[in-house]
Each structure stands twice: as C-alpha cells, then as structure tokens.
Amino acid sequence: MGKAADNKQQKRDALLNTAFSLFTTKGLHNTSISDIVEQAGVAKGTFYLYFKDKYDINNKLVVHRATMLFDAAMARMKEHDLKDCREKLLFIIDDIIDALTENKLLLMFISKNLGLGFFRFTVENAGITEHPTIHNAYQVFVDEIGDTVQDPKLMLYLIIELIGGSIYSSILYEQPVSITELKPHLYKTINGIIDQFSSGS
Amino acid sequence: MGKAADNKQQKRDALLNTAFSLFTTKGLHNTSISDIVEQAGVAKGTFYLYFKDKYDINNKLVVHRATMLFDAAMARMKEHDLKDCREKLLFIIDDIIDALTENKLLLMFISKNLGLGFFRFTVENAGITEHPTIHNAYQVFVDEIGDTVQDPKLMLYLIIELIGGSIYSSILYEQPVSITELKPHLYKTINGIIDQFSSGS
Amino acid sequence: MGKAADNKQQKRDALLNTAFSLFTTKGLHNTSISDIVEQAGVAKGTFYLYFKDKYDINNKLVVHRATMLFDAAMARMKEHDLKDCREKLLFIIDDIIDALTENKLLLMFISKNLGLGFFRFTVENAGITEHPTIHNAYQVFVDEIGDTVQDPKLMLYLIIELIGGSIYSSILYEQPVSITELKPHLYKTINGIIDQFSSGS
Amino acid sequence: MGKAADNKQQKRDALLNTAFSLFTTKGLHNTSISDIVEQAGVAKGTFYLYFKDKYDINNKLVVHRATMLFDAAMARMKEHDLKDCREKLLFIIDDIIDALTENKLLLMFISKNLGLGFFRFTVENAGITEHPTIHNAYQVFVDEIGDTVQDPKLMLYLIIELIGGSIYSSILYEQPVSITELKPHLYKTINGIIDQFSSGS
C-alpha cells in the first residue's frame, strides 16, 4: 500500500467530491466530464480509469451520499438514550428529514432514492472508500426488531419509500403543505405502519 | 377549426406520440430531437414551433400519461357500483397498479412521478389536447370526501406518494417483495392512513 | 433545382476535392475530418450530411479517381485512329501507366485498386457528380470485343489486376525494375493473355 | 540464451501472435495497442520495448505471415517428386491459393501484398524470430531456373503480382468468377508468362 495506491485513491475521491459538488449545483445534465476533471485537477483520461461515464459516477454518488446520511443519523442516535426500537427509528427519520431540510441541494440530488442508502438492492456495490463501520443501516434495524416484528424488511421499505416520496415536494415547494405541517401526519402514519406489522396480524 | 388547425394538431400529436414511444424504449438520454422528428415525419424546425426542447416535451408527457392512467381508472371505476369513497379509492389504486404491472415501460417512464397525474402542482399546465372532462382526478375525490375527512388533499398526497415510491422496485425487480406480496400490506397501510385522517383526531 | 441544390452539390464537391488533396499528400491516416472541413470551408457537421466517415469518403474517392483515369484515357484514345480492339486496349493501358508515372501521388492513392475504376463490383455506386457519358469503361470494351473473345470480362480482369499489381512498386521504387524496363515485358504478357482468350481454346 | 532471453522472446511472440489475431478479426484500424497488450498479458510499456507503433508490428506481421505461407508451400512441395521447375512453381502457387481459400482472414490480412513474402524489397528487415532456414523463397527459385530463364526475378514478379491481384476478389466475393473458375485461366496465363520468358526472345 505504497504512495501509488494512496495517490490512486486520492484521485478517485477528488473526482467523486467534485462531481457531487457540480451535480448538486449545476445538475447532472449541465455538468460535463470536462467540468469535473478540470475542477478535480486530473486529466480527462483519468476519469475513465475509475468510472464508465457520467451516469456511473452519479449512481455511485447517490448510494454513497444516502448511506452517509443514514450513517450520520445512526451516529447521532447513539448519543441519546432511547428506550425502544420505535423511538430509535423515529429519531433517525426525524434527523434525516431535518438534515435534508437544511440541505436542499442534497435533497434534490438524492431525490426519491432515499431507499438506496438504506437498502442496497438494485444498484450493486458502489465501491466507494467504504468506512466499514456500518455497512447497512437496514441490517442494524432488522437485528434489533427482528423478533418483535414479522417481515421487518418490508415494513422498513414501506416507511422509507413513504418518506422519500412525500418530503421532496413538501420541503422544496411547500406543496401540498410545508414540512412542519407534514411531519405530525407523517409520523402518525409511520406509527400506524409499525403497529400494523407489530400486532400479531 | 379548419383544415389548417387540424393539421397543426396532427403534427403536435405525432410528435408527442413518437416522443413517448422513443423515451420509453430508448430512454430520454438516448433519444434526440432528430430521432423524434424523423420518426414523426415532420421537419426539424417544426419541433420548435411546439416545444421548447426535449425536456419540455418529456415533462408534458409525464403529466399527460399519468393523467391518462387516472382517467382510465376513474372510467373503469364508474362501471362498478361501489358503495363508498374508500372502496372507490382502493379500486382506483388497484386498477392503476395492475395497469403499471402490465406495462412496465410506462411504469419506468412515470417512475416515481405518479403524483403529477393526480395533483398538478410543481409542473405547470401541460397544455396537452386536454379533454376538458376530468381536469383532475384529485378534485373529484376531494369533492366526495371533503366532509368526512379533514385535510383530504394531504391524505391523498401521502397515499399517492407511498404507492408511487413502493411499487416501482417491487414491480420491476421484485424487490423487496413481488407486487403480489406487496399489495396486501400496502392496502392495509392505506386503510390505516384513511382511518387516521377520518377519525376525529 | 434552385440555388439550394446547387449550393449542396458545391459543398459536397468541396469536401471531395479537399479530401483527395489531403489524403494524397498527408495520407488517410494522418488526415482528420477536422482537417478536411477546415480546408474545405464548411462546418464539421456538414461532413456528416454527405459521408459516413473518413473511410466512406475515401472509398468513394478511389472509385471516382480511378474512373476519371479511365475516362481520360478513353477520351484521348478516341482522338487517335486505332484500327482494332487490341490496339485500343494497349493504348489505354499505356496512357494510364504514363499518367500514373507522372502522378505518383495518384498512384499511391489508387494503389492496387485500379480495378475499381474499370469494373464496379464490390463498391457500390459512388454517387459522385457523375458525368453520365461513360458509365463504365469496361462496358465499352465488352461491347467491342464481345464477339471475338469468349469471357471478355475475365480477360480484362486478369489484365487490369496484372497491371495494378505490377506497376506500383515499379514506378514508386523501381523495384524489381523501372517502369521503362517493365513495360515491354508487361505488354508482351498482356498480348499473351489476349491471344489466350481469343484463340478458340 | 538464459531464462531472461527466453522470457523476452516469449513476450515478443505473444505480442506478435495477439496482434495477428486481432488485426485479422477486428482490423488494423479497430485494434488498439491497449487491446494487444491486454490480450497478450503484458504491460503497456512493454510493447514499446519491441515495436515502434501499431504500423510497425503490422508490417512485420505481413512479411512474416506471407513468408510462412511460402515456406509451408515449399515444404509440402518437397514431399512430392516434381520433375521440373515449372511444375514446382505451379505446385507452390496452387498450394498457396488453396491455403488462402481456406483461410480468408489470412487472405484479407495479406491482401495484395503477397509479393512481400516472396521478395523482400520495399519493407526492410522484419526482424522476426527468423528461422534462418529459408530466407527467401525467391532465392531458391532463381537458383534453380537461373540458367533456363533470362530475368527470372522479373518473371516471378509478374506472376506473383498477377496472382496477388486476381485471387483477392475472386475468393472473397466470387467476383468476377469463383476461384474454381479462375484457376484454369490463371494457370494458363502463368504458363504463357513462363513461355514468354523461356523462349530465347
């Protein structure tokens, strides 16, 4: 793991960070690979050593950033002393929604693909400088609620997609209501979903 | 409404239909305006008489097709004798899910923008050969459930986004479960949402 | 056939002439489409309205120039009063060899594809501002010698390929002998071939 | 001739064989040095230790393979008891034509450069793992027919170029006639050429 390997990772990260910055500010469509490499300070050809094309790096970034969002929320959750799983889940959800409300560019970037950071199906391994701490926020939860809930994966899926779908327009356009107004209804619905999967139905 | 106007509408429709066909099969990114006009049988310049660019026609199409989906479901619903509003809503949802399961290309096209066919915020007037009959599936529902439910718009919003978010990966990739397995849970959740908004909470 | 059509042909011809000039001086490999359009004074995209790529225009040019060579030789032949077909054929061959000896760049360009100007199989219609006078030098000959020679096409084919193959290195590198030395032997061989096909063998 | 030298030769041969395989299947133009080194299993930089560029290795290959063709024909000829030089020559020609008919990729590769395997002018020393057995098929013939034929080199030159030019389109496109039909006429012509150079003209 000499200087070369370090340098290699450095370039890859520079490309990822620059791409994220440009995609969020100018949009995927208005960002060219020329833009990315120029700002990242690497040669054009170097891009193609690491990524297939613009869409490849974009996919990897969506997964990466959504994962980071969950990881950060998990970390903050652990600093609190929450008594049960439901509380933990709601804490994380609230934390993520707040984070996205603060960072609208990130919200637009992740768009409705929140699920990609939680689960990992559909898009294969992102291959990004993985901090091998929490591979999978989802796994952590399933482990904890596995016994009290039947089909925890499905439950979490419904919750995540409900959130991913509804906060987008609420935060960005305050449509149909602002996020502040949305939250109580949203959390009530989420509680309802948890009940539904918890009761011995 | 002379021959000229007819011809005009004809060209516009040809462009819309061709664009839809190409977008769904080749994708927005791989379809050029040249492709569209060539297959539609009109001249390049003509495109710009009707649409600003590729993204303009795409937006109009998403709204258009999502609206058609709701209109068709509404029409089929009226052929049945459903007793209350909840039944009607669930019928429509089921009809739409079935339609999208049958037509995966349409599902991919509408993606998670199902809401655009139901509500009309975010994207301005689509300006498509509107049959001015049913302007808005949403309006119809609000009128019917307005008295029994407080904040019907919000309720419908949550339901629609939940559906739009969760069926996508289920139908296309059978992840995390197939649409057949998803449905019962989904409908139970929807019923829960309706309860939540109906009870005098 | 207005100004537009004229202009169109003009651009096409400009591209063909420029390409020929560049291919012969710099070589196909060292000539870029940018070079061609720049020197021809048309836009880059215009090239692609008329030709598929560099190789397409090259093929069309080879056929075109080889045809021109034959046409010119035919024209000069008609100015002389030659008594029979054999004399005519030998006149044309001599004329072409002289022309190629004078114009080594043209020789290198046509290379060993002399036959493409005489016959037209393998490469389809070149689509070049055809002077519709002599479509096909070969046809003219077959008409004249058809009765005295069986299988005139084959005979001409062997003769043309023999010439095309042997003069190249002789003219360019004087290997194995100079063209002056080669000629008598070559013509004797050609006469031999004509004899072979003429005798009631 | 230690292990190092062996290894060296091994890499060189791997590059040559891979290049030949790629040139014949994908064409010179569509084969990159990257392709070659990747498939040969050596590093990019290694290529430049042995060859100047793509065209360098191609030239060496054309000569190499054309030579191999003649060598193989010569070897097979020696297994037969042929009485005179004319018979030997015709045997070799027939053998080569058959070989090229069987192996159309090789024919396309050698194209009309058959002469390069027989004579060695124009392209300088190929520098290929030369088995120093038969340096030159041509030399062998000249030694044998030197006394009965004046200017044997020229005679062989004409014959080889006639063959090289005429079989190409005949084998690949059956134009103007199939190789089976071409052969009798071709051999008659060759015999004519031999006569022409043998008679005390």
Added chain:
DNA sequence: TATGAATGAGGGTTCATTCAT
C-alpha cells in the same frame, strides 16, 4: 406555417506515450 440544410460548439471517448516505481 413549415421546411431541412447548415451550423459549430462541445460532448464523450480513445489511446499512444511517458515515467516513476
């Protein structure tokens, strides 16, 4: 209104070549 030839900037991509290891 409708056309479609012409544009030309700039997109993505390749690839021969270098050089520190």
Added chain:
DNA sequence: CATGAATGAACCCTCATTCAT
C-alpha cells in the same frame, strides 16, 4: 527489463438551434 497509472491532445461525432426559402 518490466510495469501500469497517468496523461492530455486530438479524435469522431452529435445535436440543438437557426434561418433562408
């Protein structure tokens, strides 16, 4: 000798857009 990551010039080609007809 051998490597292969990095380079960046230069490539081909697309395509949205214009405008004279």
